[in-house]
Amino acid sequence: MGKVTGFMEYGRELPEKVSPQERKKNYKEFVGLYSDEKLNQQSARCMNCGIPFCHSGCPLGNVIPEFNDAVYKKNWEEAYEILSSTNNFPEFTGRICPAPCEAACVLGINKPAIAIEEIEKHIIEIAYEKGFVKANAPILKTGKTIAVVGSGPAGLAAAAQLIKVGHEVTVFERDDKPGGLLRYGIPDFKLEKTVVERRIKIMEDSGVVFKCNTEIGKDIEANDLVKDYDAVVLAGGSTIPRDLPIPGRELKGIYFAMQFLKQQNKRVSSLPVQQEDILVTDKNVVVIGGGDTGSDCVGTSNRQGAKSILQFELMVQPPKERNLAMPWPQYPMILKTTSSHEEGCQRHWGVNTKEFIGDADGNLKALMLVDVEWETDFLGRPTKFKEVEGSIREIPCERVFLAMGFVNPQYDGMLAQLGVNLDARKNVDAKEGDFRTNVGKVFVAGDMRRGQSLVVWAISEGREAARKVDQFLMGHSVLESKDNVDMYENSYS
Numbered sequence: 001m002g003k004v005t006g007f008m009e010y011g012r013e014l015p016e017k018v019s020p021q022e023r024k025k026n027y028k029e030f031v032g033l034y035s036d037e038k039l040n041q042q043s044a045r046c047m048n049c050g051i052p053f054c055h056s057g058c059p060l061g062n063v064i065p066e067f068n069d070a071v072y073k074k075n076w077e078e079a080y081e082i083l084s085s086t087n088n089f090p091e092f093t094g095r096i097c098p099a100p101c102e103a104a105c106v107l108g109i110n111k112p113a114i115a116i117e118e119i120e121k122h123i124i125e126i127a128y129e130k131g132f133v134k135a136n137a138p139i140l141k142t143g144k145t146i147a148v149v150g151s152g153p154a155g156l157a158a159a160a161q162l163i164k165v166g167h168e169v170t171v172f173e174r175d176d177k178p179g180g181l182l183r184y185g186i187p188d189f190k191l192e193k194t195v196v197e198r199r200i201k202i203m204e205d206s207g208v209v210f211k212c213n214t215e216i217g218k219d220i221e222a223n224d225l226v227k228d229y230d231a232v233v234l235a236g237g238s239t240i241p242r243d244l245p246i247p248g249r250e251l252k253g254i255y256f257a258m259q260f261l262k263q264q265n266k267r268v269s270s271l272p273v274q275q276e277d278i279l280v281t282d283k284n285v286v287v288i289g290g291g292d293t294g295s296d297c298v299g300t301s302n303r304q305g306a307k308s309i310l311q312f313e314l315m316v317q318p319p320k321e322r323n324l325a326m327p328w329p330q331y332p333m334i335l336k337t338t339s340s341h342e343e344g345c346q347r348h349w350g351v352n353t354k355e356f357i358g359d360a361d362g363n364l365k366a367l368m369l370v371d372v373e374w375e376t377d378f379l380g381r382p383t384k385f386k387e388v389e390g391s392i393r394e395i396p397c398e399r400v401f402l403a404m405g406f407v408n409p410q411y412d413g414m415l416a417q418l419g420v421n422l423d424a425r426k427n428v429d430a431k432e433g434d435f436r437t438n439v440g441k442v443f444v445a446g447d448m449r450r451g452q453s454l455v456v457w458a459i460s461e462g463r464e465a466a467r468k469v470d471q472f473l474m475g476h477s478v479l480e481s482k483d484n485v486d487m488y489e490n491s492y493s
């Protein structure tokens, strides 16, 4: 524990952000860094609790009090080693994780939680600056070959782990650049692509081979991969978006969120955009869906200069504070106002879209909406809704982005060729902790197995699946697992 009285002396502070008016002018990241003194104070707030609930809040089992202590003492290399023992990519989670660890922080019971995510970002940025983050190519090779399909955080984490123990790893990616949603989903203003590229370069230098523009199931028959490699890890994500099949869906001007976001990410990286330009400059925009993806559409629309932005959510507005249904240390489903919302957007809850209305040329010109009322159960959880009489109305709108989540992975192509079993939600079936499909030597990790989730979960699954692959190939594994995280805790306490 850095400073015994730290949690009483210092309050939670976050680094300064560029003002919404300024940051909307470009796509750059806008969250600053702490001064040395502030970083020291923020790490001093950690109480090194007897039972650190933050560990169990973090899907990676990050050893948080130990790295806070090392940061307080300015032992940067030690802080980096502790953090990287459980997390391959703290530069991603330190920027875009919703930080369930902070929701579980013991200090959070009656004071603002430790700024764990920010401390994590500082540790890794200092580590890069000081040259601690190096390629990791072992001299001893096992001679085993592994194909990883998909280069999102799950595939990258699996590859990073497997290369460490001497296997030959090839990552196949159907997009033109590696990174999955880190590159083509999450906008640059949350995660600049130079941060992704910096990590890919370290991985390449460690020996990971990336084969982009290669779709397994189309460019390469999936069963050939199984024949040619000693093991295969499927990490293709959950890519089928939820649609809104109401009258007028065929009109021009209605897009899935990912069509819009991917295109803008390519533009920012000066990469060619193949489809028609989806731009919202001077347009009235409606984003349907209240989650992270919807919020990214809001931030992107503001940067493109939209005339107006409305965001609709069918569910009721979440509570501002924890209630009986979400006691500490559970992750609270409370009202979240993202940095994109701060930049300008009207949010409405309990709204259902009934129809898209077009002009004579088939272009979207308006939406027909209705307010809905939800019934709730004894814990205040919404159960079913009914329309509010007399609330049907029309609003002008030329662009709609559907951001209602992803239903499941794409089955046609790779999964169909392999004949993998699916679970009830049509994700690839493999138990958590096992990661092995019904097809011999084929494993699965990330959103493709657990359904649409978070980057931190994808990294966690990639790491755990890599361990299972290593055990399958070698009979045992020295790779870290969150189940043996105590090993690190003990060695650093």
Ligand SMILES: Cc1cc2nc3c(=O)[nH]c(=O)nc-3n(C[C@H](O)[C@H](O)[C@H](O)COP(=O)(O)OP(=O)(O)OC[C@H]3O[C@@H](n4cnc5c(N)ncnc54)[C@H](O)[C@@H]3O)c2cc1C
Pocket: 096, 097, 098, 149, 150, 151, 152, 153, 154, 155, 172, 173, 174, 175, 179, 180, 181, 182, 185, 186, 190, 214, 215, 216, 217, 235, 236, 237, 238, 261, 292, 293, 296, 413, 414, 445, 446, 447, 448, 452, 453, 454, 455, 456, 458
């Ligand atoms: C717009 C948006 C914003 C988000 N924001 C956040 C956030 O702020 N914080 C957070 O924690 N999470 C966020 N998420 C969720 C997070 O990005 C995902 O949970 C995570 O990326 C899943 O990782 P993955 O590796 O399983 O899959 P993905 O990142 O989806 O990567 C899968 C990759 O596999 C490739 N692929 C698929 N099939 C094949 C094939 N047959 N052959 C070759 N390649 C294939 C795909 O092209 C893709 O590159 C966001 C998601 C979206 C859509």
Ligand code: SF4
Pocket: 057, 058, 059, 060, 061, 062, 064, 087, 093, 094, 097, 098, 099, 100, 101, 102, 116, 117, 120, 456
């Ligand atoms: S990865 Fe996310 S949950 Fe884990 S310590 Fe970092 S911010 Fe917290």
